[in-house]
Amino acid sequence: MRIFDPHIHMTSRTTDDYEAMYAAGVRALVEPAFWLGQPRTSPASFFDYFDSLLGWEPFRAAQHGIAHHCTIALNPKEANDPRCTPVLDALPRYLVKDSVVAVGEIGYDSMTPAEDHALAAQLQLAADHGLPALVHTPHRDKAAGLKRTLDVLRESDLPPDRVVLDHLNETTVGDATDSGCWLGFSIYPDTKMDPERMVRILRVHGTERVLVNSAADWGRSDPLKTRHVGEAMLAAGFSDDEVDQVLWRNPVAFYGQSGRLTLDIADPGALHEGNSILRGGE
Amino acid sequence: MRFASAGRHCVRGEPPHHADPEAAEAARVLILCAARADGPTVTRLYEHGTAAERRAVLSALPQLPLGTDGRAGVPLIEDALRTNDTRLVAAAVGPYAARHLDAHAWRHAVLKCLFTGVSVDAVAGLAERSRGDAELARMLGDYARERTSAGRPVPDDLPRVLALTQMSPLSADVSAGPSVRSPSSSATGPSVRPSASCSSTGPSASSSTGPSFGPSSEEA
Numbered sequence: 046m047r048i049f050d051p052h053i054h055m056t057s058r059t060t061d062d063y064e065a066m067y068a069a070g071v072r073a074l075v076e077p078a079f080w081l082g083q084p085r086t087s088p089a090s091f092f093d094y095f096d097s098l099l100g101w102e103p104f105r106a107a108q109h110g111i112a113h114h115c116t117i118a119l120n121p122k123e124a125n126d127p128r129c130t131p132v133l134d135a136l137p138r139y140l141v142k143d144s145v146v147a148v149g150e151i152g153y154d155s156m157t158p159a160e161d162h163a164l165a166a167q168l169q170l171a172a173d174h175g176l177p178a179l180v181h182t183p184h185r186d187k188a189a190g191l192k193r194t195l196d197v198l199r200e201s202d203l204p205p206d207r208v209v210l211d212h213l214n215e216t217t218v219g220d221a222t223d224s225g226c227w228l229g230f231s232i233y234p235d236t237k238m239d240p241e242r243m244v245r246i247l248r249v250h251g252t253e254r255v256l257v258n259s260a261a262d263w264g265r266s267d268p269l270k271t272r273h274v275g276e277a278m279l280a281a282g283f284s285d286d287e288v289d290q291v292l293w294r295n296p297v298a299f300y301g302q303s304g305r306l307t308l309d310i311a312d313p314g315a316l317h318e319g320n321s322i323l324r325g326g327e
Numbered sequence: 328m329r330f331a332s333a334g335r336h337c338v339r340g341e342p343p344h345h346a347d348p349e350a351a352e353a354a355r356v357l358i359l360c361a362a363r364a365d366g367p368t369v370t371r372l373y374e375h376g377t378a379a380e381r382r383a384v385l386s387a388l389p390q391l392p393l394g395t396d397g398r399a400g401v402p403l404i405e406d407a408l409r410t411n412d413t414r415l416v417a418a419a420v421g422p423y424a425a426r427h428l429d430a431h432a433w434r435h436a437v438l439k440c441l442f443t444g445v446s447v448d449a450v451a452g453l454a455e456r457s458r459g460d461a462e463l464a465r466m467l468g469d470y471a472r473e474r475t476s477a478g479r480p481v482p483d484d485l486p487r488v489l490a491l492t493q494m495s496p497l498s499a500d501v502s503a504g505p506s507v508r509s510p511s512s513s514a515t516g517p518s519v520r521p522s523a524s525c526s527s528t529g530p531s532a533s534s535s536t537g538p539s540f541g542p543s544s545e546e547a
């Protein structure tokens with residue numbers, strides 16, 4: 046089973062996770078820029094984070110045989126902090142980078158005017174840079190948040206087939222499907238979706254335009270949830286081909302719209318025989 | 328082709344493409360050379376660069392007009408040597424480091440290679456700068472003892488560098504023959520991706536092997 050996790054925050058994960066993911070079949074992932082748990086207080090703090098998503102984290106992933114791409118954005122939560130909003134002005138120099146395959150995570154957190162502005166501005170940046178967008182739906186007041194998100198999307202220059210709406214569930218999948226956007230489902234312990242509910246949604250809505258991710262981060266989460274969905278699909282009678290479509294071909298097709306997806310593992314030079322991570326650093 | 332987007336233009340196969348990091352690096356080096364990038368430019372490109380872009384800047388340094396003393400790239404080399412990204416460490420220890428790093432920094436760069444598993448084949452001017460370096464020999468000896476007393480293997484490259492430190496200048500000249508080169512003409516060795524040089528005629532130079540930064544190209 047080959048797996049592409051289209052949404053996972055490896056910055057918060059250990060080398061044990063990378064090893065377990067590789068063993069489970071994960072060969073590619075996308076790490077969206079998001080909130081780190083601790084609020085940031087200056088744009089420079091974001092820039093170091095973005096640089097890490099373009100430098101150190103792909104290097105770590107390559108040590109474990111996993112291709113790493115990222116999405117870059119000012120997340121909606123921190124878009125509300127005026128100390129952070131100058132990040133928006135610096136995004137263009139990140140959005141031209143080779144391993145940036147989308148603008149994201151953008152969307153709503155508390156549905157404020159500052160979030161309205163950040164969402165619309167970043168959808169425009171995606172259109173200007175030929176990138177798709179990873180749009181997260183809010184955790185609180187999700188159904189209303191999705192409706193407002195769809196209103197902003199309709200007014201943007203970005204066509205729906207270049208947008209994935211993420212963290213969907215049973216209450217939002219209908220509206221999301223009607224929008225023509227790609228459908229993202231995060232399989233996350235306690236909140237969001239679980240593998241069995243995911244399989245029920247796949248039975249009803251089919252496997253087209255569906256992305257399944259672990260959204261694993263610094264919270265209680267599990268980077269192997271993508272694999273668990275694949276196994277639950279097989280147990281429920283889905284074919285190997287349908288599992289491959291959901292867990293590999295769909296994310297490849299979605300992020301491939303960027304024209305920047307490269308899916309051999311970046312060879313870290315002739316240096317793979319020894320490296321500082323496997324040796325525990327200095 | 329632009330510096331930042333060289334990677335997605337240098338790919339192989341059908342979508343989703345296979346990356347061709349060697350070709351992308353060669354293209355970026357050629358862009359820097361063609362633009363005759365100066366100190367402020369390479370500093371900005373490095374600071375705003377992805378790991379691949381930073382590698383290209385480091386590789387191009389010996390061929391760029393970096394002011395009268397040519398030392399504008401030293402802080403970039405030092406930055407790369409502080410990382411644990413072996414791609415950057417390997418690119419940092421090329422001919423530019425051989426020429427511009429002081430003895431202390433250069434010895435630590437060699438040790439960094441041994442620590443991080445970067446082959447010392449990447450170290451330009453290794454034989455010449457190691458020769459007769461008693462302080463480097465002491466550092467290598469201490470490191471070997473630390474590894475041995477921990478029951479861990481000593482890196483294969485360590486005895487090799489240690490042997491170089493123990494060559495007297497005369498015997499090195501006599502015995503090492505053509506493998507002793509001036510820092511500026513050292514090959515980057517098989518562990519480092521071949522890079523383009525300013526004297527190359529096009530991206531196809533990316534596949535050439537052997538010394539990337541010959542004396543002639545450095546003066547170009």
Ligand SMILES: [Zn+2]
Pocket residue numbers: 052054077079150260262
């Ligand atoms: Zn996320």
